[in-house]
Amino acid sequence: MEFKFDEFLIEWMDLSNEYKKLEITNTNYLDALENLELLQEQCTMQIKHQRYRMQQMLRTMKQQTSNKHLSTEKDKLQELEKNMLKRKAQLHEIEQGLPQKNSFYLNIILGNVNVSILNRSDKVRYKDDYEKFKLILNVIGLLLSFLNILVNYRALELAFLFLLVWYYCTLTIRESILKVNGSRIKGWWRLHHFISTASAGVLLVWPQGEPWQLFRTQFMCFNVYISLVQYMQFGYQKGVLYRLKALGERHDMDITIEGFHSWMWRGLSFLIPFLFIGYAFQAYNAWTLYKLREHSDATWQISVLSVLFFILFVGNTTTTMLVIPQKLRGRIKERYRLMSLSGALKARKQNRDDRIAKNKFESSGLDDGRKTK
Incomplete structure (x- = not known):
């Protein structure tokens, strides 16, 4: 060629x-x-x-x-x-369409990097990825904790505990990025994940011994229960959030959480007993660890974990308990408003019927007078 x-x-x-x-x-x-x-x-x-x-x-x-003119x-x-x-x-x-400053935590983890997402659809896509991440890791954690109940193997335990550390640490970073991009995450639920990260880290370095073996099965059962409840929550919360966002009642960047918010009453109130059982399980973990402090082979990890589980129990219970009376008061006000509105509508309807009847009576009187003439 x-x-x-x-x-x-x-x-x-x-x-x-x-x-x-x-x-x-x-x-x-x-x-x-x-x-x-x-x-x-x-x-x-x-x-x-x-x-x-x-x-x-x-x-x-x-x-x-206090000025009379303004009053x-x-x-x-x-x-x-x-x-x-x-x-x-x-x-x-x-x-929300402008770059935001990073939080102190993000500056420590990522440095002075701008994590603001300016495009609205990209923000929603990042939030959806966060939800998928939580759901997938929740299922993996459920399977691993169930396997640890069936099989007492140290490598499997360490794999599960390392997964917990990585999962909660990643959640704190992702939630901080979501916060910068307009997500309205409540303070306690962010703090909850920081405490959970610390708890998972302490569990990871807890040396294998008799105290750990005494607590091991209870902890794995706790994780199985929590994972099942969270799986139910994520499914229902996503459905409720989708409906509320379509109606314009919730922000596009609102996310699912492990606890309970007032907007979750629409189809999610049945989960409250399961949540309180989980919180009681946290208190039981704290009590078991408190008793294990007296064991001859007890280490510092036992006392620290007892305090951390108790803090999680108090924080979760208090936050959820504050939502319930708030929502009940809102329902009472709404019922009173509807009753007042119903009474006003009935009175208006009665007045209208009275006017119609009066007009008919007057018109019939005029017709009789004409006939007489």
Whole structure:
């Protein structure tokens, strides 16, 4: 086959022209990136300015509440406060599309790396990956803990305990990233995973001996039960969250948790007894470990784990117990509001019926008068 240099030269010239277009596109991209950073800074500064001005206005309004002139315009002040609350929500929504600062924990783990996800669909996709990660690891943990009940093998125990350490540590990092990107994770449930990470780490370094063998089966049964409850929770919570997000009642970045929130009453209230059994199991673990301190081969890990399990029991129980009366009060208020609304509607209907009857009576009287004439 004859080598034709001219054809290669022509092809190279075409490729060079395409490269010039690439250079122009890259220059436009870099300019757009600089403009994007500038616009982000401007938005951040304007949001701060809005919040500062509103804070100043609220402070002035509070100082002038005793003023007679302002007291006569109470309705206008209340309307202004409602508008300010609406503006705060709008600013928060705008802020979700801007880069956020990392938490102290993320700076320690990842360094000064920007983990903000600016695209809304990418945020939701990352949140969904977090949910899948929890569900898959929950199933793996269930299988491993069940195998450890059947087989007393040290390598299998260590594999399960290492999985727990890695799982909870990864959860804390992922949840911190979700928090930066607008997820409304409650403080206790984040702290719960930090404590669980510490507990798993202490379990991993607990030396094999008689105290561990006395606690081992109970701990594995506890993990089997917790994994089953969490599996039920994740399935139902995802369904409820999907419906509430479709109705616009929940944020796109809200996630499933191991505990209970007020929005979970819609189809999830039956899980409350199972949750409290799990919390009681945590208290029982703490009590068993407390008694094991008296064993002749007891190590420091036993006392630390007893305290950590007790903290988890108190925190989980208290958080869930606070939700129940809050929701019951909300239901009572809603029932009272509906009863009041029903009474008002009945009264309005009665007034309308009375007017119709009166009009009919008057019209019939006029017709009788006409007939008489």
